[in-house]
Amino acid sequence: MDTIEKKAGKTVEVRHAENVVVRFSGDSGDGMQLTGSQFTDTSAFFGQDLSTFPEFPAEIRAPAGTVAGVSGFQVNFGSKEIYTPGDEYDVLVAMNSAGLKSDLHKVKKGGIILVNTAGFDKKNLNLAKYPEGANPLEDGTLSGFTVYKIDVTKLVKEALTDTGLGMKEIERSKNMFVLGFLFWMFDKSMDYTIGFITEKFGKKPEIMNANIKALRAGYNYGETTEIFTTRWKVDVAKMPAGVYRQITGNHATAIGLICAAEKAKLELFLGSYPITPASDILHELSKYRANGVKTFQAEDEIAAICSAIGASYAGALGVTTSSGPGIALKMEAMGLAVITETPLVVVNVQRGGPSTGLPTKTEQADLLQAIHGRHGEAPLPVIAASTPADCFDCAYEAARIALEHMTPVMLLTDGYIANGSEPWKFPSADSLKPINAEFVTETNNPGGKFLPYKRDERGVRPRTKPGTPGLEHRIGGLEKQDETGNVSYDSVNHEKMVHLRQAKVDKIADSIPPAHVDSGKENAKLCVLGWGSTAGAIKTAVRELIAEGHDVAHVHLRYVNPFQKNLGEVLAKFDKVMIPEMNLGQLAMLIRAKYMIPAIKFNKVQGLPFTVDELKVKIVEILNSK
Amino acid sequence: MSTETTAPVKKTAKDFASDQDVKWCPGCGDYAILAQVQRVFPDLNVPKENYVFVSGIGCSSRFTYYMDTFGVHSIHGRAACVASGVRATNRDLDVWLISGDGDSLSIGGNHFIHLMRRNFEIKYLMFNNQIYGLTKGQYSPASEKGIKTKSTPMGSVDEPFNPLELAIGAKSTFVARSLDRDPKHQQFVIKRAHEHKGTAFVEIYQNCPVFNDGAFFTYTEKETKKEECLFLEHGKPLIFGANNEHGIKLDGLKPVIVDLSGGASTDGLWIHDETDRMKAMILAGMFDNPAHAGHMPRPFGVFYQEKRATYEDDLHAQIEEAKAKKGKTPLDKILSGDKTWVIA
Numbered sequence: 001m002d003t004i005e006k007k008a009g010k011t012v013e014v015r016h017a018e019n020v021v022v023r024f025s026g027d028s029g030d031g032m033q034l035t036g037s038q039f040t041d042t043s044a045f046f047g048q049d050l051s052t053f054p055e056f057p058a059e060i061r062a063p064a065g066t067v068a069g070v071s072g073f074q075v076n077f078g079s080k081e082i083y084t085p086g087d088e089y090d091v092l093v094a095m096n097s098a099g100l101k102s103d104l105h106k107v108k109k110g111g112i113i114l115v116n117t118a119g120f121d122k123k124n125l126n127l128a129k130y131p132e133g134a135n136p137l138e139d140g141t142l143s144g145f146t147v148y149k150i151d152v153t154k155l156v157k158e159a160l161t162d163t164g165l166g167m168k169e170i171e172r173s174k175n176m177f178v179l180g181f182l183f184w185m186f187d188k189s190m191d192y193t194i195g196f197i198t199e200k201f202g203k204k205p206e207i208m209n210a211n212i213k214a215l216r217a218g219y220n221y222g223e224t225t226e227i228f229t230t231r232w233k234v235d236v237a238k239m240p241a242g243v244y245r246q247i248t249g250n251h252a253t254a255i256g257l258i259c260a261a262e263k264a265k266l267e268l269f270l271g272s273y274p275i276t277p278a279s280d281i282l283h284e285l286s287k288y289r290a291n292g293v294k295t296f297q298a299e300d301e302i303a304a305i306c307s308a309i310g311a312s313y314a315g316a317l318g319v320t321t322s323s324g325p326g327i328a329l330k331m332e333a334m335g336l337a338v339i340t341e342t343p344l345v346v347v348n349v350q351r352g353g354p355s356t357g358l359p360t361k362t363e364q365a366d367l368l369q370a371i372h373g374r375h376g377e378a379p380l381p382v383i384a385a386s387t388p389a390d391c392f393d394c395a396y397e398a399a400r401i402a403l404e405h406m407t408p409v410m411l412l413t414d415g416y417i418a419n420g421s422e423p424w425k426f427p428s429a430d431s432l433k434p435i436n437a438e439f440v441t442e443t444n445n446p447g448g449k450f451l452p453y454k455r456d457e458r459g460v461r462p463r464t465k466p467g468t469p470g471l472e473h474r475i476g477g478l479e480k481q482d483e484t485g486n487v488s489y490d491s492v493n494h495e496k497m498v499h500l501r502q503a504k505v506d507k508i509a510d511s512i513p514p515a516h517v518d519s520g521k522e523n524a525k526l527c528v529l530g531w532g533s534t535a536g537a538i539k540t541a542v543r544e545l546i547a548e549g550h551d552v553a554h555v556h557l558r559y560v561n562p563f564q565k566n567l568g569e570v571l572a573k574f575d576k577v578m579i580p581e582m583n584l585g586q587l588a589m590l591i592r593a594k595y596m597i598p599a600i601k602f603n604k605v606q607g608l609p610f611t612v613d614e615l616k617v618k619i620v621e622i623l624n625s626k
Numbered sequence: 627m628s629t630e631t632t633a634p635v636k637k638t639a640k641d642f643a644s645d646q647d648v649k650w651c652p653g654c655g656d657y658a659i660l661a662q663v664q665r666v667f668p669d670l671n672v673p674k675e676n677y678v679f680v681s682g683i684g685c686s687s688r689f690t691y692y693m694d695t696f697g698v699h700s701i702h703g704r705a706a707c708v709a710s711g712v713r714a715t716n717r718d719l720d721v722w723l724i725s726g727d728g729d730s731l732s733i734g735g736n737h738f739i740h741l742m743r744r745n746f747e748i749k750y751l752m753f754n755n756q757i758y759g760l761t762k763g764q765y766s767p768a769s770e771k772g773i774k775t776k777s778t779p780m781g782s783v784d785e786p787f788n789p790l791e792l793a794i795g796a797k798s799t800f801v802a803r804s805l806d807r808d809p810k811h812q813q814f815v816i817k818r819a820h821e822h823k824g825t826a827f828v829e830i831y832q833n834c835p836v837f838n839d840g841a842f843f844t845y846t847e848k849e850t851k852k853e854e855c856l857f858l859e860h861g862k863p864l865i866f867g868a869n870n871e872h873g874i875k876l877d878g879l880k881p882v883i884v885d886l887s888g889g890a891s892t893d894g895l896w897i898h899d900e901t902d903r904m905k906a907m908i909l910a911g912m913f914d915n916p917a918h919a920g921h922m923p924r925p926f927g928v929f930y931q932e933k934r935a936t937y938e939d940d941l942h943a944q945i946e947e948a949k950a951k952k953g954k955t956p957l958d959k960i961l962s963g964d965k966t967w968v969i970a
Binding site: 047244255262269271300312332333465466477 | 644645646673674675676678679680683690691693694695696697698699700701704706707708709710711712713714715716718719736737740941944945947948949951952953954955956957958960961962963965966967968969970
């Protein structure tokens with residue numbers, strides 16, 4: 001229900017919305033990420049649910065003003081449960097011509113477009129490759145949208161003229177002006193951002209004051225100028241009671257690992273080599289020296305994983321983090337961890353491939369690499385995170401499995417959830433599952449030599465720490481004799497060891513929770529089976545379709561190797577199974593092979609997540625087909 | 627109750643031999659190195675359980691299986707990385723890295739240089755036989771240019787590395803060279819390497835009787851050894867020859883051989899100074915082909931040693947500093963972060 005408010009002699013229509021998608025688009029240097037995250041945090045503090053999607057170019061400073069240099073930040077916030085950053089934008093903020101060109105096609109019909117007209121001069125239009133003489137602000141391109149043309153650059157200059165700052169610094173504050181304007185438009189408080197600016201620029205008062213001034217100027221501009229007659233009201237979300245924080249996937253992965261190490265009473269060692277989009281995990285963990293976290297920036301990806309294997313061998317929780325190309329380089333070393341049965345967590349923040357591919361874009365095309373990418377029979381457990389906050393649980397679970405089952409574990413996240421953020425009702429440290437990472441201190445073979453590969457009922461070998469008297473033994477990459485671990489080239493023994501290592505990984509399925517139906521009936525006509533970061537879009541699509549009367553269900557996998565024991569039974573109850581993936585059908589291949597069901601593939605490999613709408617259209621199409 | 631305490635029985639070389647059959651080729655130089663390491667270890671005063679051997683891939687790297695200590699036989703070229711992780715985690719461990727010229731200088735070349743500059747406390751024994759043995763006889767990055775092997779039937783066109791120059795160039799803090807066929811010298815160098823607080827790089831000339839037999843006989847065999855080897859001793863003049871009749875002095879940066887026969891004075895000879903990096907580089911550069919007339923002798927012993935903080939000590943110092951400055955952050959604080967809000 002929309003209402004009318006009258007304030008300061010101005011009549012404003014207030015539109016009430018359940019959720020709103022805002023997209024900030026500008027040049028890499030325009031501060032769009034900061035603007036977006038300030039808007040996001042303010043919404044979160046107000047109590048709205050939300051999901052974000054930052055998108056940046058692969059180049060650090062692509063030529064200014066070009067489409068290649070556009071940096072975008074998308075946030076979907078609302079009073080209902082939000083699982084995706086949204087398909088289309090209600091509001092597009094375009095700081096320059098390139099920003100408009102790059103993102104106009106995703107603005108909703110009738111949506112609001114706010115442009116900085118200073119970014120639409122001849123030079124900017126040329127850089128964005130608009131045809132000579134064409135200007136989208138004047139040629140009818142934007143008819144059908146509500147367009148707010150603001151000369152932000154000029155207004156900021158006017159507002160800050162008496163600050164004594166140079167033109168460059170003044171121009172840098174234009175994102176704050178825009179943010180202030182949006183705060184007015186969405187009836188949000190400026191307090192959070194003022195606090196942020198004060199903290200960040202406290203030591204440079206002139207910059208601090210200029211930013212706050214620009215922010216207020218933007219807010220006041222909305223309030224006093226006659227042309228802006230629409231505001232939006234979005235209520236607080238009905239989220240489960242509790243204490244929340246905002247978190248990105250990479251941040252969640254980092255602290256999940258810290259928590260796992262501490263719960264297991266082990267030191268955390270990260271061997272890593274910088275790579276987009278995984279580096280933020282390295283950055284985050286590097287801040288925790290005081291907690292004994294050791295981060296080692298290695299000379300390359302191989303050194304990174306091998307140092308982590310060495311650390312694990314010496315008694316730490318060894319972790320390595322990377323993305324597809326780096327993971328490919330680490331594969332041989334993962335084989336070493338498989339055959340030596342050394343605990344290790346390998347985090348793969350997937351990005352578009354192959355090769356350098358799309359470094360800053362998202363993809364799920366490393367699933368088969370994760371499960372089958374090594375030479376020889378080299379099984380290892382693989383788990384996949386579904387949302388930014390889920391990265392915490394999955395990192396913790398990956399470490400638990402690695403330590404309790406003496407195996408390398410791969411955790412798959414991707415660029416979408418790694419950089420995206422959401423509100424997180426974080427757990428207390430006490431509530432975290434215990435992790436049993438005991439070392440043996442006495443021989444398991446009294447009277448004889450210690451048997452490093454004598455297994456327990458789960459097929460797990462004992463973990464030792466070098467420095468323990470009487471347990472001296474050698475491990476290595478050569479095939480080993482059962483129990484003694486001595487080098488053995490015996491053919492029958494090799495086959496036995498291959499089976500033992502496989503059985504150990506298979507048995508992990510005994511200790512993980514069963515598969516369940518997330519939304520819908522357990523015998524629905526169609527099951528949408530997903531894994532990883534497609535969770536939000538699938539959940540939203542399926543729930544909306546159920547509300548519209550369709551018989552569809554959603555099952556989502558965290559454990560992709562081994563599968564949960566009951567997964568076959570769960571899937572068998574549906575008439576059809578459809579698998580949306582950001583690849584050419586990798587999970588579908590595994591599901592078809594294992595359960596012999598004709599799973600229907602639905603694939604998108606554009607470096608972008610599925611939209612809810614795409615999924616809904618496809619689901620309805622399948623439901624309506626025979 | 628008796629108040630007597632019995633001193634722990636001193637270990638012997640045998641205590642360090644594992645129960646595995648040693649499977650190098652008959653006559654391989656690796657046997658001699660294994661024997662010297664096992665002989666020296668009882669004297670090093672390290673609890674046996676604290677030794678860790680880490681090796682890569684190649685004939686030399688099987689060494690790990692023959693020591694009755696903790697050990698990891700890792701993957702090709704990467705022993706330096708595994709060993710770095712071990713030392714970063716536990717500074718009580720006495721870490722030995724066993725590698726060959728192919729493992730260290732070719733596939734592991736990147737890790738080799740980075741280990742040197744980081745200076746983890748690791749004893750690095752590189753067995754140099756100037757050939758790939760385990761893959762049956764291809765030339766290595768240490769092989770002489772022109773060597774005819776299975777992969778270079780017309781002779782290699784690769785210029786070889788000078789491993790010691792590479793190590794010093796990569797900021798190694800301890801650089802030495804020894805010989806498989808000189809047990810005493812090996813023991814001396816191994817002990818010196820063990821005393822070093824940092825990465826101690828020891829190149830050991832090692833004969834491969836199958837694929838590169840006699841590569842170092844000029845330096846190891848009685849007939850030529852004294853004429854061709856220059857044994858370095860800290861603080862002593864550089865003298866060599868069957869009857870110590872040659873000395874070396876420096877003409878600017880150029881080493882020059884002087885004749886000491888007939889009792890000529892040793893004044894003005896180059897006095898070896900292990901702490902002089904520039905001179906160590908000149909010594910490492912004495913790498914002439916012994917077939918060339920007027921060549922310099924090949925030096926053996928400790929070329930260079932420098933005191934520099936190890937990576938792991940600096941890392942722990944940072945941890946201690948961070949703990950002292952801000953203290954450990956409780957898990958609940960890490961979980962909540964700085965900014966939270968409450969939904970009632």
